Amino acid sequence: MDERPGTERTGQRADNLFENMARRMVDAQATGLAGRLRAIEDINFLGEEWKYELTDRLGKLYLLSESYRNLESQPEEWKEEIRTQVGYPQSKDDVLAGEPLADQWMILHKRRRVINDLTTDTCWLYGKQSGRYAILLQFLTPGAVIETNLIPGSVYTGKLYFYKGVGTLRRALLQEQVLTPEQFLPALHPNLQEGTRPQNC
Known part of the structure; x- marks a missing residue:
């Protein structure tokens, strides 16, 4: 009889299983892979949809790892995207x-x-005129002070410099930012409360 549990008992082991993997990825400087593993921990394994979410995230993780394994055969613009997704x-x-x-x-x-005493702040941004989305990352070691403390729901005027890649949602650097009193509704989120609700990204 085959007694391998497959994915059935993943929820019971998720914290230890994926946390240990994520720590190893951080040690290997593959922070992008670590983030994807930590995202699997965020799945609600008490709900009814967890198997679909788990399959989706594991599938994307597999595709990324296989793309990196075959990096040299990829188009040049995709090489940068894959490296960035892995954590280069x-x-x-x-x-x-x-x-x-x-x-x-x-x-x-x-x-x-x-993770491993390294604090990562992630912000998701939306541009009013451009309709572009972006991700800002800030990394803090113990005792360090955050460089830019962005407030969820607030609006800043400023310039974004996007990292190289092909994705529509890419990491960027925010420069010359100024907090403004103006508010607006994101085009794809007519309800401001809904648009700023935390998501499992």
Whole structure:
């Protein structure tokens, strides 16, 4: 008889199973993979849809790992995207050398996570005129002070410099930001409360 549990008991082991993997990925400088593993921990394994969510996230994780395994056969623009998704850093100077996108940026959501004493602040932004989405990441070691404390639901005018890649939702750097009193409704979220509700991303 085959007694392998498959995915049936994943929920019971999720914390230890994926946390240990995530820590190993952080040690290997693969922070992107660590983030995807931590996202699996966020699945509500008490709900009815967890098997679909687990299959979706594991499938994307598998595709990313296989893409990286076959990196040299990928088109040049995809190589940068795959490296970024895995967690390879792009230098700040190279990013700031690109073309900026000036807009009014709403902070849709902010999340803080701590792995191996490294704190990661993630913010999701939406541009009023451009309709573009972006992700801002800030990393803090113990005792460090956050460089830019962005407030969810607030709007900032400023310039975004996007990291290289092909995705529509890409990491960016926010420069010359100024908090403004103006509010607006994101085009895809007519309800402001709904649009700024935390998501399992």
